[in-house]
Amino acid sequence: MLLSLYLVSALPLESRLNKRSCSKTYKVVKGDTCYKIWNKYGLSESKLKNLNSGLSCSNLKTGTTLCVAGSSSSGSSSGSSSCKTTHTVKSGETCYKIWKQYGLSESQLRNLNSGLSCSSLKAGTKLCVAGGSSSGSNSGSSSGSSSGSSSGSCKTQYTVQSGDSCYKIWSKYSLSESSFKQMNSGINCSKLHKGDKVCVKTSSSSSGSSTSTSTNSHSSSSFTWYKECVHSKNYAITFDDGVYDYDNELLDLLKKKGVKATFFINGNNMSDIKSSSVRKTIKRMYDEGHNVLSHTWSHADLTHLSKSSTRSELKKLEDEIYSIIGKRPKSIRPPYGSNNSNTVDHLKYYGYSYGILWHVDTEDWKHKGDADQSINRISKGLKTSDRPIILNHSYFDKIKKDKLLKMIEKELDYLNGKGLKGVNMETCIGHNVYRSSGEGFPN
Numbered sequence: 001m002l003l004s005l006y007l008v009s010a011l012p013l014e015s016r017l018n019k020r021s022c023s024k025t026y027k028v029v030k031g032d033t034c035y036k037i038w039n040k041y042g043l044s045e046s047k048l049k050n051l052n053s054g055l056s057c058s059n060l061k062t063g064t065t066l067c068v069a070g071s072s073s074s075g076s077s078s079g080s081s082s083c084k085t086t087h088t089v090k091s092g093e094t095c096y097k098i099w100k101q102y103g104l105s106e107s108q109l110r111n112l113n114s115g116l117s118c119s120s121l122k123a124g125t126k127l128c129v130a131g132g133s134s135s136g137s138n139s140g141s142s143s144g145s146s147s148g149s150s151s152g153s154c155k156t157q158y159t160v161q162s163g164d165s166c167y168k169i170w171s172k173y174s175l176s177e178s179s180f181k182q183m184n185s186g187i188n189c190s191k192l193h194k195g196d197k198v199c200v201k202t203s204s205s206s207s208g209s210s211t212s213t214s215t216n217s218h219s220s221s222s223f224t225w226y227k228e229c230v231h232s233k234n235y236a237i238t239f240d241d242g243v244y245d246y247d248n249e250l251l252d253l254l255k256k257k258g259v260k261a262t263f264f265i266n267g268n269n270m271s272d273i274k275s276s277s278v279r280k281t282i283k284r285m286y287d288e289g290h291n292v293l294s295h296t297w298s299h300a301d302l303t304h305l306s307k308s309s310t311r312s313e314l315k316k317l318e319d320e321i322y323s324i325i326g327k328r329p330k331s332i333r334p335p336y337g338s339n340n341s342n343t344v345d346h347l348k349y350y351g352y353s354y355g356i357l358w359h360v361d362t363e364d365w366k367h368k369g370d371a372d373q374s375i376n377r378i379s380k381g382l383k384t385s386d387r388p389i390i391l392n393h394s395y396f397d398k399i400k401k402d403k404l405l406k407m408i409e410k411e412l413d414y415l416n417g418k419g420l421k422g423v424n425m426e427t428c429i430g431h432n433v434y435r436s437s438g439e440g441f442p443n
């Protein structure tokens with residue numbers, strides 16, 4: 001269990017590449033692949049690569065000595081040495097509960113616990129909830145202040161007013177989201193507080209430090225995770241894992257309720273995207289104003305995939321979606337919400353700009369479609385956000401159609417009854433969720 005609890009992604013680059021701290025080596029034999037090796041030692045791809053800086057898996061040579069376990073001082077074999085505080089998961093606890101309890105953001109918790117699977121959190125698992133000093137600089141900031149912006153290079157600051165959102169501010173100053181976020185590194189837009197100072201103009205326009213080093217012309221220069229919409233009183237209901245047989249009636253229901261939704265579909269999971277009935281349903285989703293976005297080809301956990309496998313998971317699905325609606329998504333919900341810094345690098349490289357998580361997980365599958373339980377979770381979520389992204393599924397574990405539809409209807413009635421408006425992801429995040437026309441899948 002501890003295998004997944006290393007801190008690699010939260011550490012600065014320099015400390016990740018510390019070769020002196022290797023406690024176990026392995027000599028590559030004929031026929032080995034990186035995949036074979038990382039599996040043999042219970043490592044992930046990223047862990048193997050972190051232990052072996054510059055490792056070229058496509059050109060692995062027999063006789064090469066690889067590091068397959070870091071020493072405790074490197075912090076990369078187990079989180080224990082650089083983890084300051086651990087938390088033992090209790091039965092019924094969720095990641096959400098844990099990150100709230102320790103004042104962390106979701107991305108901070110994930111950075112501290114690479115490989116963390118929140119959808120199958122097991123009681124007894126030890127999670128790191130506070131890193132050592134060297135890991136203090138992870139990307140998700142839990143404070144709404146402009147912690148990362150250097151006052152030296154910020155020329156104009158803006159003081160957040162009540163009712164402001166990041167979206168409002170960057171629009172007001174005619175900034176793009178990515179330039180705004182570069183000026184305010186670490187800003188947590190879901191926790192913007194009145195009185196916070198944010199930077200809206202830097203002294204040198206080139207001072208923004210884009211982290212993308214890729215030269216691919218279609219790669220994305222920034223990648224942003226969303227758990228909430230940018231405008232208050234909007235909500236985005238999302239359906240994962242389809243297309244499924246119930247989706248057409250779900251579309252009828254959405255139409256009846258005047259709600260636009262978002263479908264995070266797979267190519268080959270509950271159904272085969274090449275079948276004509278599925279293609280027809282996708283076309284209908286799009287034509288009726290919903291967004292059809294990526295949930296990978298086969299519902300793969302992207303944190304377990306190499307760059308080339310990630311490419312195929314994205315491209316296969318994208319090509320099919322494009323052949324149906326003429327659009328290529330550049331927004332994705334990674335299966336299980338699972339992600340780490342490698343995932344983000346891969347997604348950016350392949351031109352993805354937006355990762356969509358959620359503020360409310362209805363846990364529909366867990367309570368077998370019990371509408372009251374879903375409402376309960378939504379109502380809790382509304383206490384901390386008036387613009388939530390809400391996770392549902394097109395299908396799960398033997399759920400009957402009537403039960404699923406009834407549950408969704410109750411959810412929509414509840415949300416609409418609170419004066420909220422159900423919007424698609426494009427409206428929710430205020431960005432084009434598809435690639436611009438003519439932009440193909442990067443090589």
Ligand SMILES: [Zn+2]
Nearest residue numbers: 240241335336
């Ligand atoms: Zn899924």
